[in-house]
Structures are given as C-alpha cells and as structure tokens.
Amino acid sequence: MINKKSTYYYDEKSLSYKEIKSNEIWGFTVFKYLMSSLIIASFITFLFISFVDSPKEKKLKREISNLELQYKSIQQQLVNTELVLDNIQQRDDNIYRMIFGIDPIDSSIRKAGFGGANRYKQYEGYSYSDLVIETRKNIDKLKKQLFIQSKSFDEVIDLAKNKAEMLASIPAIQPISNDNLNRMASGFGMRIDPIYKTKKFHYGMDFSAPIGTPIYATGNGVVEKIKRSRSKKDYGNYILINHGYDYQSFYAHLDKVLVSKGQKVNRGDLIGHVGNTGKSTAPHLHYEIRYKKQKINPVNFYHSDLTPEEYEQMLNIASQENQSFD
Ligand SMILES: [Zn+2]
Structure with missing residues (x-):
C-alpha cells in the first residue's frame, strides 16, 4: 500500500517502489541543514576575518x-x-x-x-x-x-x-716709534756711502733717532744672535731675531742690547736702544729684514702700523737716493 505522506524510491532488484523510512529522511534533512549552515558560517567567518580587523590588529x-x-x-x-x-x-x-x-x-x-x-x-x-x-x-x-x-x-x-x-x-711694524715718519732716513737700494761718498747698495732701512730711543721687536721670534762691539767698523752692537717661516730681522748700531741669545720675544717687546756704534755717522737704527737669508726691502713689512697713505709716503721717502747712515 502506498502511503501518500511517505517518500518512495524505485528498487530495480525487486522491480517495485519501496518506502523510505521517515527517520532516514529526517536525519538527511538535519544533516543537510547543518552542513549548509556550517558552510555559510565558515564563509561569514572568513569574510569577517578577511575584512574586519580585531582590536589588536587595528x-x-x-x-x-x-x-x-x-x-x-x-x-x-x-x-x-x-x-x-x-x-x-x-x-x-x-x-x-x-x-x-x-x-x-x-x-x-x-x-x-x-x-x-x-x-x-x-x-x-x-x-x-x-x-x-x-x-x-x-x-x-x-x-x-x-x-x-x-x-x-x-x-x-x-x-x-x-x-x-x-x-x-713675520715682521709687521716699524722697529722704533715713528708717528710722523720723520725718522725714516734712508731706504733699501743704491745709496751714497756716508763715509766713502760712493754709490753702494744699502741693504736695510735707517731710522734716525736720538741715542736711547727704544727699539722694539717687529714680530714674535727668538733672539738668534747678539753682538756687543766697540769697533768703529761694521754694525757695532746688534741683535738678530729669528721669526721662523724663513724670516729674520736685524737691528744694528745699538747703544744698548737689552735681550740675550735664545730669548723669546714678542712683537712690540723692547729689545734695545738706538745708538751710534760701529760704522755710523750719526745716531740711528739700521734695520734689515731677511727672507731665506736674503736681505729684502723692509718697506713692505710695516703693514700693521701704517695706513695706506703712510705706506705711500714711506715708499717715497725710502726710494730717495739720499745718503745712508750705514
Ligand atoms: Zn743702514
């Protein structure tokens, strides 16, 4: 007998319809629902995880x-x-x-x-x-x-x-105070010898000044040589300062030498007094600058205490072919 509320299937062996037991159908239906919810839940979870961050991830x-x-x-x-x-x-x-x-x-x-x-x-x-x-x-x-x-x-x-x-x-001032430049007496170059009255090269600059006028070191250095001499020839009492960098300065015809060999001096230090010793016709300071042992024109080594105008004036005086004091 066929029950309308039952589900049947055709059995090929017996060539007849057989009823499917209702508890089997129920089990299958439950399984089906469970599976689909699981799939949907996994999908939603996957979407959630993929697109929504956890607070920690955020x-x-x-x-x-x-x-x-x-x-x-x-x-x-x-x-x-x-x-x-x-x-x-x-x-x-x-x-x-x-x-x-x-x-x-x-x-x-x-x-x-x-x-x-x-x-x-x-x-x-x-x-x-x-x-x-x-x-x-x-x-x-x-x-x-x-x-x-x-x-x-x-x-x-x-x-x-x-x-x-x-x-x-490097020497950069005049060796004696010379405010009006009127002490600059004779420059570097061909000059008339004060004694022989013939032309001779004058290797320094002469500053005419009274005996006892202070002489200053023109740059920092060490006293390389001093000489005290009573001879009426040559430079008389003199001082040679080594400034390093191949420069030396030389101060001659001094009355008094106030430094000793090996003494360190700074620019502007008092080193001696103007005199009239050695071959000298009047009290004066003979001043030389030597570079690499060559005597050079001191006129270019007063830049620290001459204005450009004074330098110009100094150049004029120094170039006059007058008589040197030696
Ligand atoms: Zn001289």
Whole structure:
C-alpha cells in the first residue's frame, strides 16, 4: 500500500517502489541543514576575518602606519640635512681650504658610499624593507660625509692656528716709534756711502733717532744672535731675531742690547736702544729684514702700523737716493 505522506524510491532488484523510512529522511534533512549552515558560517567567518580587523590588529596596523610616517619624515629630514652639509662642504672647498692653499676634497671621496650589498641584509624580507634600508643607507652616507668634513676642518683649523702664529711672527711694524715718519732716513737700494761718498747698495732701512730711543721687536721670534762691539767698523752692537717661516730681522748700531741669545720675544717687546756704534755717522737704527737669508726691502713689512697713505709716503721717502747712515 502506498502511503501518500511517505517518500518512495524505485528498487530495480525487486522491480517495485519501496518506502523510505521517515527517520532516514529526517536525519538527511538535519544533516543537510547543518552542513549548509556550517558552510555559510565558515564563509561569514572568513569574510569577517578577511575584512574586519580585531582590536589588536587595528592597534598594530595603526602603529605600523605611524612608523611608516615617522620613517618618511626621517627620510625628509635626512634630505634636508644633506643639503646643509652640502653647503658646508662647498664653503670648505671654496673658502676655507682655498685661503690656506690646500686643494678641495675630491667629490668622489666626499660622496663615496659604502661597498658591499650584504651590509643591509638583516633588514630584507619585510614589507617595509625598502624604506628601512633606504633610510639606513642615507644615515650611513651622511655619517661618512660628516666624518670626512670633520677631518677637513681639523686640517683647516691646524693651518689657521699656524697662520695666526705665522702672522704674529713675520715682521709687521716699524722697529722704533715713528708717528710722523720723520725718522725714516734712508731706504733699501743704491745709496751714497756716508763715509766713502760712493754709490753702494744699502741693504736695510735707517731710522734716525736720538741715542736711547727704544727699539722694539717687529714680530714674535727668538733672539738668534747678539753682538756687543766697540769697533768703529761694521754694525757695532746688534741683535738678530729669528721669526721662523724663513724670516729674520736685524737691528744694528745699538747703544744698548737689552735681550740675550735664545730669548723669546714678542712683537712690540723692547729689545734695545738706538745708538751710534760701529760704522755710523750719526745716531740711528739700521734695520734689515731677511727672507731665506736674503736681505729684502723692509718697506713692505710695516703693514700693521701704517695706513695706506703712510705706506705711500714711506715708499717715497725710502726710494730717495739720499745718503745712508750705514
Ligand atoms: Zn743702514
């Protein structure tokens, strides 16, 4: 008998319809619903996980994007720092190094990077590796350039120190007080010999002044030689100062020598008194400048106490072919 409320299936062996037991149908239906809900639930969960972050993930993502922002800001600051350094490098090459006569640092040395690809290997394999490596590279480059720059400044500072010492050492003032330049009596060049009245080269400058007029060291240095002599020939009492840098100054016909050999003197120090000793026709100071042992014209070594006009005047007086005092 066929029950309308039952479900049947055709059995080929018995060639008849057979009833499917209702509990089987129920079990299948439950299974079907369970499976589909499971699939739907998994799908929803998958969607949720994929597109909706957990609070922890949200926090981490916020931190990462903040870090990324910070890195980019550091990159920008590095670029700005490099521009400042570039300006310092240019000034160093074109002003500081030039003043002291040293060659600029080759740009291939200044801008050289670091060799070796493995240097940044530890930063590879992360999503922000490029940013981190790029930043690292820029910092390393900057550090190296700063090191080179600092070395260059060391060199320049050393030279500047020497230059200051050099400028303090090379004779730059007149050996006696000579406000109106009226003590400048005879210059460097062909002059008439005061005794033989013939033309002779005068290797110094004569300052006419009363006996006892103070004589000052014209640059920093060390007293290399002194002589006390009663002879009426030659230079009489004299002082020779070694200023270093191949310069010497020489003060002759002195009445009194107030320094001793080996004594350190500074520009402006009192070293002796004007006199009339040696081959001298009147009280005067015979002053010489020697560079590499050659006697040179002292007229160019008063730049510290002459105005340009006074220098001009001094040149005029010094070039007059008058009689020297010797
Ligand atoms: Zn002279």
